Amino acid sequence: MAAFEPVLLQRLNKPECKTLEGYRADGGYRTLTRALKEMSPDQVTTVVKDAGLRGRGGAGFPTGLKWTFLPKGNSGPVYLCVNCDESEPCTFNNRYLIECDPHQVLEGIILASYAIRARVAYFYVRYEYGTGTRTMQRAIDELYAAGLLGKNILGTDFSLDVFVHRGAAAYICGEETGLIESLEGRRAWPRIKPPFPAIEGAFRKPTIVNNPETLANVVHIVERGGEWFKSLGVPPDPKNPRDAGSYGSKLYCISGHVNRPGIVELPMGVTLRELLEVHGGGVWKGRKAKGAIPGGNSMGICTEPEFDIPLDFNGPGKVGCLGLGTAAVTVFDETTSIVDVLHNICRFFAHESCGQCTPCREGTAWMLKIVERIKRGQGRLEDLSILEEVADKIGIMPGTTICGLADGAGWPVKTAIRKYRDEFKAYLREGTPKGGTSSGMRLSMAAGH
Amino acid sequence: MSQHHGPKPVSPHAAKVPAGPLPAEIREKIVELLGRYPSKQAVTLPALHLTQDRLRCVPPWAVEEIADLLDLSPAEVHDTLSFYGFFRPATDPLGKKRLWICRSLACALRGADQILDEAAHKLGVEVGGTTADGAITLELAECIGACEAAPACMVDDEHFHHIDQDGVLDKLVGELRQA
Ligand SMILES: Cc1cc2nc3c(=O)[nH]c(=O)nc-3n(C[C@H](O)[C@H](O)[C@H](O)COP(=O)(O)O)c2cc1C
Ligand code: SF4
Ligand code: FES
Numbered sequence: 001m002a003a004f005e006p007v008l009l010q011r012l013n014k015p016e017c018k019t020l021e022g023y024r025a026d027g028g029y030r031t032l033t034r035a036l037k038e039m040s041p042d043q044v045t046t047v048v049k050d051a052g053l054r055g056r057g058g059a060g061f062p063t064g065l066k067w068t069f070l071p072k073g074n075s076g077p078v079y080l081c082v083n084c085d086e087s088e089p090c091t092f093n094n095r096y097l098i099e100c101d102p103h104q105v106l107e108g109i110i111l112a113s114y115a116i117r118a119r120v121a122y123f124y125v126r127y128e129y130g131t132g133t134r135t136m137q138r139a140i141d142e143l144y145a146a147g148l149l150g151k152n153i154l155g156t157d158f159s160l161d162v163f164v165h166r167g168a169a170a171y172i173c174g175e176e177t178g179l180i181e182s183l184e185g186r187r188a189w190p191r192i193k194p195p196f197p198a199i200e201g202a203f204r205k206p207t208i209v210n211n212p213e214t215l216a217n218v219v220h221i222v223e224r225g226g227e228w229f230k231s232l233g234v235p236p237d238p239k240n241p242r243d244a245g246s247y248g249s250k251l252y253c254i255s256g257h258v259n260r261p262g263i264v265e266l267p268m269g270v271t272l273r274e275l276l277e278v279h280g281g282g283v284w285k286g287r288k289a290k291g292a293i294p295g296g297n298s299m300g301i302c303t304e305p306e307f308d309i310p311l312d313f314n315g316p317g318k319v320g321c322l323g324l325g326t327a328a329v330t331v332f333d334e335t336t337s338i339v340d341v342l343h344n345i346c347r348f349f350a351h352e353s354c355g356q357c358t359p360c361r362e363g364t365a366w367m368l369k370i371v372e373r374i375k376r377g378q379g380r381l382e383d384l385s386i387l388e389e390v391a392d393k394i395g396i397m398p399g400t401t402i403c404g405l406a407d408g409a410g411w412p413v414k415t416a417i418r419k420y421r422d423e424f425k426a427y428l429r430e431g432t433p434k435g436g437t438s439s440g441m442r443l444s445m446a447a448g449h
Numbered sequence: 450m451s452q453h454h455g456p457k458p459v460s461p462h463a464a465k466v467p468a469g470p471l472p473a474e475i476r477e478k479i480v481e482l483l484g485r486y487p488s489k490q491a492v493t494l495p496a497l498h499l500t501q502d503r504l505r506c507v508p509p510w511a512v513e514e515i516a517d518l519l520d521l522s523p524a525e526v527h528d529t530l531s532f533y534g535f536f537r538p539a540t541d542p543l544g545k546k547r548l549w550i551c552r553s554l555a556c557a558l559r560g561a562d563q564i565l566d567e568a569a570h571k572l573g574v575e576v577g578g579t580t581a582d583g584a585i586t587l588e589l590a591e592c593i594g595a596c597e598a599a600p601a602c603m604v605d606d607e608h609f610h611h612i613d614q615d616g617v618l619d620k621l622v623g624e625l626r627q628a
Binding site for chain 2: 203
């Protein structure tokens with residue numbers, strides 16, 4: 001098979017394309033120009049819908065379909081919120097996009113705004129991406145100067161403003177309605193849905209929230225067409241009538257105990273094993289893998305024998321994980337204690353729960369306390385079933401919380417205990433943690449800020 | 450998300466926090482931003498950033514001033530501010546530089562906890578604390594999105610990679626002390 005030519009990362013090593021001049025010389029903004037002059041907004045939406053593009057932010061919702069949920073015949077404002085909060089642990093794909101090729105993301109933002117008839121787009125970016133934020137702001141300034149943003153873009157009657165809005169280090173601002181609340185200047189408490197943002201979003205107006213990688217894909221879909229997009233990735237599973245397929249390429253992040261951590265763009269559906277062995281250079285120090293998280297902390301854990309799952313929208317679910325998530329793979333080696341891994345993950349969610357729903361606020365705190373107790377060597381056998389019970393009861397799926405953070409907090413607990421029960425039991429029997437672990441993940445900082 | 454619980458001890462360099470009002474150019478920037486949003490309240494977070502960037506904290510008088518500029522009650526501004534553990538009270542301002550060390554999974558698998566201990570030891574402060582000279586505040590971060598270069602940290606809003614390599618942390622701390 002011919003090597004895959006990167007699409008979204010094609011300018012990764014072309015720093016000259018970070019400027020408007022360089023990006024244009026490389027063919028950039030040609031698609032936008034053509035779309036604004038030759039296509040109606042609805043035609044752009046149709047192309048994206050027919051290409052089967054699904055959101056890259058974690059939920060995998062079909063992008064074009066979401067755009068069609070906007071109220072018809074609406075003459076009031078519509079907003080685009082670009083979700084560059086990217087706070088799912090072990091995820092950094094959008095950082096590459098905004099730092100290395102800001103104009104590609106902006107071309108996607110302008111195309112999407114045109115399609116959904118937005119006149120203002122907010123680029124909500126996590127505070128931690130200072131470099132990327134400044135890169136994007138410079139690119140935006142260039143676009144205003146060149147008449148590609150502002151009033152009557154390229155002499156058409158389409159006008160658009162793009163404003164950068166910085167977060168303040170809170171994971172929950174990545175949940176789309178938490179983002180909207182944060183944008184509006186309030187605490188980032190997610191809203192009860194429905195209404196979904198497409199009906200009532202930012203400033204109570206119809207709003208589309210999309211991830212930067214999703215929007216970068218839009219550029220290439222409008223340029224090359226849906227058939228090209230569908231030639232990449234995985235078609236729908238014929239046995240599953242609800243599957244919308246996993247078309248296109250994906251930016252996969254690889255980190256943890258691997259020889260070559262990094263980012264790689266591949267057609268959807270690469271197996272976790274190939275990602276680790278071929279692209280990540282294998283497990284470090286000549287060791288074996290014990291397991292991995294396949295798509296950020298929220299998706300749960302898979303064991304080494306499960307590494308043959310394809311990393312498409314369906315693969316991780318086949319081994320009991322929540323989904324593809326952000327396709328950020330973090331591998332841990334055979335010397336790592338599963339208790340340490342779970343403790344680290346539980347600590348994250350207890351820290352990041354926004355506190356609005358009691359089952360999530362209390363559940364994440366209790367799960368952390370119990371895992372901490374186990375880690376300290378004071379766990380009891382019944383702790384495992386208590387953990388499983390709590391994990392089962394918090395989230396949108398059991399219907400007890402407002403947003404999916406709680407589902408994502410429960411999943412690692414459920415999958416870790418179910419898949420590594422013997423190790424947990426052995427740890428509990430011994431009563432004390434076995435010496436140190438290679439990862440040396442300590443308890444001392446557990447209660448920190 | 451994290452919140453400061455209860456009153457914190459007044460840190461030694463808190464006395465240096467200036468009294469109001471906000472410098473004119475910050476007030477102007479806040480007013481300028483109003484044009485970007487259909488509601489004044491949406492300028493809350495940008496205004497808090499502008500304030501903390503300058504003062505290294507958000508004092509109560511600044512909360513009142515921001516509220517005034519945005520037609521809000523100070524309680525509304527405070528409600529938003531207190532949600533983000535990111536903003537500091539005047540009793541415990543940030544040092545000149547904020548050094549935050551990532552402790553999430555990819556970094557923890559590559560020794561983040563030891564690095565945090567080491568940094569606390571080198572600086573002579575606990576996590577959350579500021580060195581007596583007011584130069585550096587040490588904090589924890591959850592995944593900062595630099596996992597391919599784990600363990601990683603940030604100084605204010607910039608990433609530093611592979612801070613476990615020989616001498617990297619020492620050099621960084623040395624530079625921050627001089628800054
Ligand atoms: C707790 C939580 C955190 C989330 N964080 C992010 C994030 O950082 N970035 C993101 O794009 N989507 C995130 N999402 C998903 C968003 O709610 C939303 O589905 C997404 O931004 C839609 O964009 P897309 O369709 O282009 O993927 C998060 C969801 C939850 C429940
Ligand atoms: S589920 Fe958790 S994070 Fe989501 S709204 Fe409820 S308390 Fe907040
Ligand atoms: S886990 Fe530390 S940067 Fe992602």
